[in-house]
Amino acid sequence: MKHYSYFPGCSTEATASPLGLSVLPVAKELDMELIELEDWNCCGSSPYGSVDKLEATCIAARNLALAEKTGLDLVTPCSNCFVTLHGANVHLKEYPALKEQVGKALAAAGLDYKGGVRVRDLAEVLYSDITPEAIRAKVTKPLKGLRVAPYYGCQLVRPDGFDDPEFPHSLDELVASLGADVVPWQLKAHCCGSSLVMPEPEVALELINKLLRNAQENGAQCLATPCPLCQINLDAYQSQVNSRFKTKYNLPVLFLTQLVGVALGIKPDALGLSRNIVSPMRVLAPYL
Amino acid sequence: MADVRFIDEVCSIPGGEAIRSCIQCGMCTGSCPTASRWDYPPRQAIAMVRAGLRDELLSSNSMWFCASCYTCTVRCPRDIKPTDIMHVLEVLAIRNGLSTKRSRTPVMYQCFVDSAKGNGRVYELGMMLKFFLRTNPFAALKLAPVGLRLLLHRRLPLKPSRIKGIGELKAIMDKARALGGAK
Numbered sequence: 001m002k003h004y005s006y007f008p009g010c011s012t013e014a015t016a017s018p019l020g021l022s023v024l025p026v027a028k029e030l031d032m033e034l035i036e037l038e039d040w041n042c043c044g045s046s047p048y049g050s051v052d053k054l055e056a057t058c059i060a061a062r063n064l065a066l067a068e069k070t071g072l073d074l075v076t077p078c079s080n081c082f083v084t085l086h087g088a089n090v091h092l093k094e095y096p097a098l099k100e101q102v103g104k105a106l107a108a109a110g111l112d113y114k115g116g117v118r119v120r121d122l123a124e125v126l127y128s129d130i131t132p133e134a135i136r137a138k139v140t141k142p143l144k145g146l147r148v149a150p151y152y153g154c155q156l157v158r159p160d161g162f163d164d165p166e167f168p169h170s171l172d173e174l175v176a177s178l179g180a181d182v183v184p185w186q187l188k189a190h191c192c193g194s195s196l197v198m199p200e201p202e203v204a205l206e207l208i209n210k211l212l213r214n215a216q217e218n219g220a221q222c223l224a225t226p227c228p229l230c231q232i233n234l235d236a237y238q239s240q241v242n243s244r245f246k247t248k249y250n251l252p253v254l255f256l257t258q259l260v261g262v263a264l265g266i267k268p269d270a271l272g273l274s275r276n277i278v279s280p281m282r283v284l285a286p287y288l
Numbered sequence: 289m290a291d292v293r294f295i296d297e298v299c300s301i302p303g304g305e306a307i308r309s310c311i312q313c314g315m316c317t318g319s320c321p322t323a324s325r326w327d328y329p330p331r332q333a334i335a336m337v338r339a340g341l342r343d344e345l346l347s348s349n350s351m352w353f354c355a356s357c358y359t360c361t362v363r364c365p366r367d368i369k370p371t372d373i374m375h376v377l378e379v380l381a382i383r384n385g386l387s388t389k390r391s392r393t394p395v396m397y398q399c400f401v402d403s404a405k406g407n408g409r410v411y412e413l414g415m416m417l418k419f420f421l422r423t424n425p426f427a428a429l430k431l432a433p434v435g436l437r438l439l440l441h442r443r444l445p446l447k448p449s450r451i452k453g454i455g456e457l458k459a460i461m462d463k464a465r466a467l468g469g470a471k
Contacts, residue, residue, distance in 0.1 A: 010410040015443050039452050042404035046356045047397035050378035053301055058464045059404065062457060083356075095302045101467050108463035109456035158358035159371070165362040191321045191357035195400075198419060199392035201431070203322055203353065236434050236443075275441045 002129060004120075005070045006034035007063060007085070009078035009228070010042050015236075016078070016228035018272035022257040023077050023122065025271070029138060029264045030130050034075065037067055043076075043084040046195065057098060058105045060088035065106055065113040077122040077257065079155040079227040080194075086119040086160060123226040123256060124162045127170040132177035140265035141287045142179025148259065149183040149220035150175045151211070153230040154191050165189070171256065175224060178263035185218040187211050192233040201240070208233050209241045212249045221283045222252040224259045231255055235277045252280035262287050290340035298337050301379060303372030310334050316360035316370040326350040330360060330370050333377065346384060351377040352391035392423045405461060408451030413444050 012020030027034045040063050048056035063085060067074040076082050092099045092115055099115075106113060126135070150171035157163050163170045168189055172182045192211060193204025211234065215223055225231050235253040242249055254276065261271040268288055273280060281288075298304040316330035323329040327348035328336060336345045351374040360370040378394070381387040387394040396419050403415040416435065420428035438444040451457065 010404075010449075011412070013409070013449055014412045014445050015438060017443050041408040041451050041453070041457055042410050044404060045400065045410070046375075047400040048404060050375050050397050051382055051401050053303075053376075053379055054467065055401075055405075055461055055464045058460050059457070062453075062460055083358075091302050098302055101464070104467060105460045105463040108459040109453070111456075111460075154355075154357040154359070159361045159369070166359075191355050191359070193321075194355045194357070195396070196322070196353070196355050196393065198416065198431075199396040199423070200325075200353065201427075203325055207321055236438055239437075240431075240434060275443055277437050277441055 001031050001033055003033045003035065003072055004075040004125065005067045005072040006036045007040055007043070007067070007074055007076040007081060008036065009076055009081040011078060011228040015232050016255070018258060018275040019077055019228055019231070019255045021270065021272035021275075022255055022261050025266045026257045026261045026264065029266065030126075030135065032125075032130065035070065035072070037063065037070070037074065040066065043081040044088075045080055045084055049084070049087070054098070054101055057088050057091060057102050060085050061092065061102050061106060061113050062109070062111060064089060064117050065111040067117045068113055073118045073120050075120050075122050075125050077226065079121060079153055080229060082119060082121040083155040089115070089117065089119055090160070121156055121226070123156055123171065123174070126260070127174060128162065132173045135174065135260065136177040139178055139263045141263055143259070143263050143287055144179050146180045146283065146287070147183050147219050147221045148175050148180045149185050149215040149218065149223045150188060151215070151223045151225040151230060151234070151253075152189040153225060153227040154189065154194075156226060157189055171224070171226070174256065175259065178260060180259070183215065183218050183220040185214050185220070187214040192230045194229045194233070197233050197237060204233060205237065205241050205244050208237055209245050209247065212238065212241060212247070212251055216249065216251060220251065222254055222280060224254045224256050226256040238278055250278060252276060252278045252283055254280055291342040292340045294340045294342040295337055297380060298373070298376055301376045303369060304376040306366075306368040307334060307337055307373055309366040309368050310338070311366055313365060315363050315365060319359040319363050321357060321359070322353040322355060325353045330374070334370065334373065343386060346377065346381040346386040347388055349388050349391040351381070352388070352393040395419060395422050405457075407448050408454050408457050409449050411448035413446065414448060
């Protein structure tokens with residue numbers, strides 16, 4: 001059994017609830033103990049760092065300080081939480097003046113952060129610690145014949161990812177370990193527009209359209225991604241893309257952990273499959 | 289009018305200082321998925337910092353189109369991390385009250401920050417409603433079907449979730465504000 005401190009991230013309680021639901025049973029099957037970080041708060045995400053640098057580092061650092069007490073690696077299933085918490089960690093190391101300011105702010109709540117936490121993305125942990133080989137050995141429902149396009153998005157692999165920043169392969173290996181056919185596609189680590197989908201929908205819809213078209217043209221029956229923002233953009237906004245660009249996509253977009261869960265034989269309810277906007281039930285039927 | 293201190297202002301915020309190493313190769317603009325929308329695309333924005341075109345750049349829509357995809361950052365041959373520089377420009381635009389009304393992104397970020405600070409966790413539904421009320425309530429109608437689908441699929445809880453240590457978090461943030469901006 002491997003133990004980790006677990007940082008779910010705000011979206012796993014709401015727009016990415018299928019991710020929040022599916023992580024837990026999958027971790028259990030893979031002998032990982034994810035101990036939820038007591039009273040964690042929002043990581044601050046990209047918007048905070050664009051409004052106030054010091055406050056952004058402080059809101060992230062409260063989590064780092066809480067995690068340091070556990071002595072465990074801090075694992076998050078959200079690519080944006082990963083980039084934010086990891087980025088704060090790096091800045092605290094690189095800028096002593098910033099560290100001093102943050103230290104004073106944390107002290108106002110009786111907290112202290114020495115800088116000893118390792119922040120990790122769950123997808124990286126599945127790949128590096130659990131390994132595709134070990135996952136393959138636990139698969140009870142091989143996804144034979146299912147053509148899956150692994151979608152990395154940006155922040156899992158950039159700027160300080162564990163994989164090649166532009167031509168990553170880790171999710172390909174994880175998807176292959178489930179018995180599925182990995183769809184090779186050019187845009188697998190290109191941007192979906194992230195939170196620009198709200199203030200600038202035209203920009204994001206165009207990027208989402210490119211991604212869905214590229215995945216479909218390469219024969220994908222569904223996509224699998226670890227990132228909440230990517231999943232929401234490609235899943236919940238797919239019908240907007242269809243009306244905007246007169247397309248007819250009907251491509252389910254699964255969270256990576258949902259796909260892993262199906263292959264491990266976990267029940268659909270426990271994986272939140274009914275919460276996906278574009279229903280994955282038809283393509284997954286042979287494996288449920 | 290040129291403001292020769294602008295580059296020092298950018299360099300004074302963590303992540304901004306590497307801007308001095310830029311060789312204006314254009315890799316950032318060539319790599320940017322949204323560059324065609326920017327008043328001044330990334331390479332030009334960086335050149336403007338060095339030319340001291342402060343208010344012109346800080347009041348533009350440029351950096352607000354950065355989606356933080358970090359493609360420019362991993363490709364930059366001088367390791368200047370243009371993504372971080374865009375975040376610094378956003379911080380300076382807000383700090384100086386120059387953020388443009390032609391992009392709705394500054395308001396969205398502010399709504400996000402208020403929500404994160406207010407409850408300790410982001411309340412997505414509340415944040416979205418506030419954003420549309422403050423920008424264009426009619427745009428909300430266009431996106432209403434998306435919200436409704438999320439709601440029906442139990443992905444948009446009606447109630448916010450609040451951390452127990454909200455007082456603790458407030459003390460930290462109050463102290464941070466008292467200390468002034470990041471050094």
